[in-house]
Amino acid sequence: MMLRHSAVACLLAALAPFAHAAETEPQKRPEAQPAVTASEASPLPMLNVIYLVPNDMEPLPGHRERLGKILLEMRDFYNRELARNGSPARLRMPLDPQTGLVALDEVKGTHPLKGYPYEGGWKTALPDVEAHFKAHPERKRSDRTLIILPTRGKPGVPFYGFGTSCFALDYEGFDYKDCGKDTPEGQKFKPWYGGMAHELGHGLGLPHTHATKSQAKELGTALMGAGNRTLGFTPTFLTPGDCAFLESSPPCRVFEPRPLRKAEGFRPDIRREGGTVRVTGRLPEGATVRRVVAAYDKDDFGSVNDNYDAESFVVPFGTDGRLDFAFPMEEIHPGRTGKVQIQLRLIHDDGTVELIRHTLPEV
Numbered sequence: 586m587m588l589r590h591s592a593v594a595c596l597l598a599a600l601a602p603f604a605h606a607a608e609t610e611p612q613k614r615p616e617a618q619p620a621v622t623a624s625e626a627s628p629l630p631m632l633n634v635i636y637l638v639p640n641d642m643e644p645l646p647g648h649r650e651r652l653g654k655i656l657l658e659m660r661d662f663y664n665r666e667l668a669r670n671g672s673p674a675r676l677r678m679p680l681d682p683q684t685g686l687v688a689l690d691e692v693k694g695t696h697p698l699k700g701y702p703y704e705g706g707w708k709t710a711l712p713d714v715e716a717h718f719k720a721h722p723e724r725k726r727s728d729r730t731l732i733i734l735p736t737r738g739k740p741g742v743p744f745y746g747f748g749t750s751c752f753a754l755d756y757e758g759f760d761y762k763d764c765g766k767d768t769p770e771g772q773k774f775k776p777w778y779g780g781m782a783h784e785l786g787h788g789l790g791l792p793h794t795h796a797t798k799s800q801a802k803e804l805g806t807a808l809m810g811a812g813n814r815t816l817g818f819t820p821t822f823l824t825p826g827d828c829a830f831l832e833s834s835p836p837c838r839v840f841e842p843r844p845l846r847k848a849e850g851f852r853p854d855i856r857r858e859g860g861t862v863r864v865t866g867r868l869p870e871g872a873t874v875r876r877v878v879a880a881y882d883k884d885d886f887g888s889v890n891d892n893y894d895a896e897s898f899v900v901p902f903g904t905d906g907r908l909d910f911a912f913p914m915e916e917i918h919p920g921r922t923g924k925v926q927i928q929l930r931l932i933h934d935d936g937t938v939e940l941i942r943h944t945l946p947e948v
């Protein structure tokens with residue numbers, strides 16, 4: 586099951602830094618650009634931010650201030666990266682007019698903490714959130730929801746993203762003041778902060794991706810690669826492909842989507858040619874494809890978590906829908922094997938993604 590694989594890999598990646606605490610160095614943080622706030626007051630869709638409190642718990646001390654600040658920083662990271670990539674999209678979250686921090690929508694759960702385990706806990710969490718939106722339809726600001734659960738002791742709550750929802754956690758003392766610090770608190774903060782930003786990426790529609798060779802050199806680690814272990818500590822970035830997805834994601838997009846019309850019958854030609862892989866074809870007329878992202882996935886593929894190693898590229902296409910793209914092989918890290926699968930994602934206006942997989946013959 587996709588979710589199961591996704592969940593496990595994301596958590597393992599999140600926990601890994603505990604073993605490598607000594608390797609990290611505090612990062613010189615990039616110059617902050619002006620925060621995007623103008624659109625917050627507009628009726629454009631926003632991310633729903635839910636704080637789901639199990640019925641045997643209370644919110645953790647200072648949760649509104651701590652998470653409000655963490656989420657504001659996370660939003661600004663996304664928006665700096667969208668701007669750096671030249672994208673007009675901006676991630677919108679509800680703000681508390683009093684504090685200017687991201688506002689949490691608190692929901693009392695119908696189960697005790699143990700009713701929301703890591704494995705399968707989403708099945709009890711989602712109905713609680715759905716019931717909340719049914720009772721308070723005005724609080725549903727889009728179809729995308731980040732659900733944060735407080736933890737006690739060893740964290741064991743859902744921590745993954747799939748479909749239109751994503752899950753992260755709160756622990757006592759989870760505080761942005763520890764971001765970038767090489768202290769025990771900083772090391773604890775790192776995977777849960779980076780992890781939350783990474784799972785949020787999934788909730789907004791992003792697949793995994795790896796930095797290309799020049800991105801790795803110039804920009805560091807892709808958030809949707811191993812960025813859940815680096816955000817706020819060492820350079821971490823969003824790829825142009827990530828931004829192509831975000832542009833159509835409801836809490837980010839800045840245009841009115843056309844009613845979905847899929848690319849019925851689109852069969853691109855994908856082949857090895859002259860030392861590269863070339864993709865040619867023509868998108869059907871009338872299809873609402875806004876962007877095309879091609880991924881070069883090595884070694885293993887099939888499961889959602891096999892593409893951490895896949896470099897991705899935005900494929901340009903003309904007004905007539907024609908595309909002709911050759912992967913820049915100098916940007917692609919070698920795989921362990923000769924196995925390669927090309928994944929073409931057709932991103933529609935409304936955020937719907939059509940996935941075309943093509944496994945190349947081994948050379």
Ligand SMILES: [Zn+2]
Pocket residue numbers: 591595783784787793
């Ligand atoms: Zn992931």
